[in-house]
Amino acid sequence: MQTYWLASYPKSGNTWFRIFLANLLYPDRAPVDPNQLPISNLIASARGPFEEIMGFNSSLLTSEESACLRPTLDRLIADDWQGKICLRKVHDAYTFLPNGQPLLGRPPGYKALYILRDPWDVAVSAANHWGLSIEDTVDRMCRRGPNKNQDTNATEQFPQQLLSWSEHVLSWLHSPLEVCLIRYEDMHINALATFRKAVKFLSLQYDDRCIEQAIRASEFKNLQKLEAEGGFIESPRQGAKFFRKGIPGEGLTLLSTDELEKLQDQRKIVNQAILSIGVD
Amino acid sequence: MNSCYYYCGFKLDTALEFPELRHLESDEIEFRTISIRTGKVSIPTSNEFYSGPNWAIGPNESYWWLDGVLRSRITLEGVTIDASRRVSAGLVRALILEAPMIMAMQYHDAFCLAVSAVTEGNSVRAFRFLPGGGSSTAAGWQIRYGDNYTLVSDTLLMVSLGAQDQPLAWPQGSGLLLWPKSRSLLKLEDFPMLEVRSELPLRRVMLPSADRALPLGKIETAAMYRRIRQSLQEDTNLLKARKPFRFAALRTAGRLWIDPMGRSEEHFRWCLAIAKNSKIEKASHDNLYSQEG
Numbered sequence: 001m002q003t004y005w006l007a008s009y010p011k012s013g014n015t016w017f018r019i020f021l022a023n024l025l026y027p028d029r030a031p032v033d034p035n036q037l038p039i040s041n042l043i044a045s046a047r048g049p050f051e052e053i054m055g056f057n058s059s060l061l062t063s064e065e066s067a068c069l070r071p072t073l074d075r076l077i078a079d080d081w082q083g084k085i086c087l088r089k090v091h092d093a094y095t096f097l098p099n100g101q102p103l104l105g106r107p108p109g110y111k112a113l114y115i116l117r118d119p120w121d122v123a124v125s126a127a128n129h130w131g132l133s134i135e136d137t138v139d140r141m142c143r144r145g146p147n148k149n150q151d152t153n154a155t156e157q158f159p160q161q162l163l164s165w166s167e168h169v170l171s172w173l174h175s176p177l178e179v180c181l182i183r184y185e186d187m188h189i190n191a192l193a194t195f196r197k198a199v200k201f202l203s204l205q206y207d208d209r210c211i212e213q214a215i216r217a218s219e220f221k222n223l224q225k226l227e228a229e230g231g232f233i234e235s236p237r238q239g240a241k242f243f244r245k246g247i248p249g250e251g252l253t254l255l256s257t258d259e260l261e262k263l264q265d266q267r268k269i270v271n272q273a274i275l276s277i278g279v280d
Numbered sequence: 281m282n283s284c285y286y287y288c289g290f291k292l293d294t295a296l297e298f299p300e301l302r303h304l305e306s307d308e309i310e311f312r313t314i315s316i317r318t319g320k321v322s323i324p325t326s327n328e329f330y331s332g333p334n335w336a337i338g339p340n341e342s343y344w345w346l347d348g349v350l351r352s353r354i355t356l357e358g359v360t361i362d363a364s365r366r367v368s369a370g371l372v373r374a375l376i377l378e379a380p381m382i383m384a385m386q387y388h389d390a391f392c393l394a395v396s397a398v399t400e401g402n403s404v405r406a407f408r409f410l411p412g413g414g415s416s417t418a419a420g421w422q423i424r425y426g427d428n429y430t431l432v433s434d435t436l437l438m439v440s441l442g443a444q445d446q447p448l449a450w451p452q453g454s455g456l457l458l459w460p461k462s463r464s465l466l467k468l469e470d471f472p473m474l475e476v477r478s479e480l481p482l483r484r485v486m487l488p489s490a491d492r493a494l495p496l497g498k499i500e501t502a503a504m505y506r507r508i509r510q511s512l513q514e515d516t517n518l519l520k521a522r523k524p525f526r527f528a529a530l531r532t533a534g535r536l537w538i539d540p541m542g543r544s545e546e547h548f549r550w551c552l553a554i555a556k557n558s559k560i561e562k563a564s565h566d567n568l569y570s571q572e573g
Binding site: 072152157 | 335
């Protein structure tokens with residue numbers, strides 16, 4: 001089955017899009033419970049499927065060794081996929097393994113829907129999610145190249161190579177995959193056209209009425225209410241909200257001049273690339 | 281010359297050295313024996329086997345491999361190992377004690393839950409979180425900060441069925457694999473530990489271990505450590521009705537290999553016994569970490 005990566009830098013609307021998709025595919029369950037989505041929640045970096053299919057404790061391998069095995073696993077997962085659409089969340093940048101193979105597959109088996117969010121707003125949301133100061137978060141978003149010191153601990157996910165924010169975006173735009181770019185801000189202010197574009201890219205046949213219903217069922221205020229009532233399994237830690245504000249433009253009011261400038265440089269790189277590639 | 285070691289309720293008879301395991305006398309006959317020997321192993325290309333990315337399973341023999349590291353052939357009698365000389369012995373041993381041993385035990389109709397576990401009084405309390413989610417740390421926590429807990433398992437809990445199908449949990453006997461952060465949290469610097477491979481700071485910490493099989497009392501499950509800190513998440517639906525059976529089936533180590541080995545019926549009965557006789561419940565932070573270290 002065709003794999004669609006739902007790719008984004010963290011805190012860029014990936015979860016929101018999957019909730020929309022669940023509401024679209026399962027209108028009888030709308031609004032879906034974000035804690036029990038009827039579509040797969042399987043992130044590309046999850047250890048669980050790796051250990052179950054390969055049959056051993058993945059923490060015995062270095063991050064590079066385990067990364068080399070992930071493409072094989074992803075092919076198997078796609079072959080055995082039982083759902084309506086094989087759409088998988090991924091926060092990794094599109095990178096290459098030491099043997100030259102891409103970590104996240106080649107066409108035609110793989111395509112990517114990339115969600116791009118303003119880096120100023122990403123910084124505010126990611127700082128809350130990672131439990132870092134905004135200053136440290138901005139530094140992390142601007143840090144170029146792969147993180148080479150990843151084998152110090154094991155969590156429920158394999159170490160992810162995010163690269164810098166601009167490198168992350170460009171890695172996907174310059175990848176050999178067919179990529180559909182949508183903007184988080186457009187998911188708010190031009191929702192129908194944006195979600196329609198994504199739905200069409202995913203080769204799903206739904207009319208505007210269905211898409212509008214799914215958008216309404218996935219409104220941010222509803223998600224905030226559901227999280228307040230029942231919690232959310234992807235919340236980063238006690239007391240921290242996952243569906244925090246979601247308002248475009250918050251970063252402008254909360255980042256210092258220096259932080260704004262650092263991320264503005266990142267944004268310029270991405271905007272130039274988008275213009276030259278013509279993907280937007 | 282061969283030595284004998286204890287592992288998951290079995291006696292390993294081997295010329296390889298396993299410093300992470302307890303020696304057994306060769307005349308101890310209470311345990312079934314699995315031999316581990318070295319030899320050339322060729323991975324079969326025949327489609328008689330049910331194949332995965334790094335394994336091929338048949339009713340009488342199976343193969344498990346990791347390219348460039350290890351190839352193994354597994355039968356009822358034991359495991360033949362063909363390891364690369366460039367790979368550290370610690371890594372080879374750690375891998376042998378996982379998939380090849382799981383397969384060998386399955387040929388003996390012995391199944392393992394993929395859980396960490398400790399003794400609690402006269403029964404066993406197991407923890408199952410997502411891989412990398414802290415179940416080994418949770419087990420270590422009970423041993424370090426609880427009263428009279430000993431280690432039963434880190435990754436594999438072999439469960440046999442006793443009288444009236446009572447599930448009996450056997451000590452794994454290979455310590456607890458922990459990363460520096462957990463070792464620091466659990467204040468384990470003074471405990472004996474073994475390096476697994478020089479490239480990783482992962483260590484096998486030898487904590488006080490149970491020395492006999494005990495009834496499997498309960499299994500506590502959670503998505504991950506940080507999630508069980510959230511008091512809002514009261515997922516009581518998780519474990520109703522047929523879910524304990526499903527839990528045991530899905531958390532069986534090497535569950536993909538059971539059908540092609542022809543062990544489905546034995547495994548069904550095993551899952552049913554666990555579902556009927558052991559409690560499976562949602563882990564709570566207060567129960568797990570009531571004694572702050």
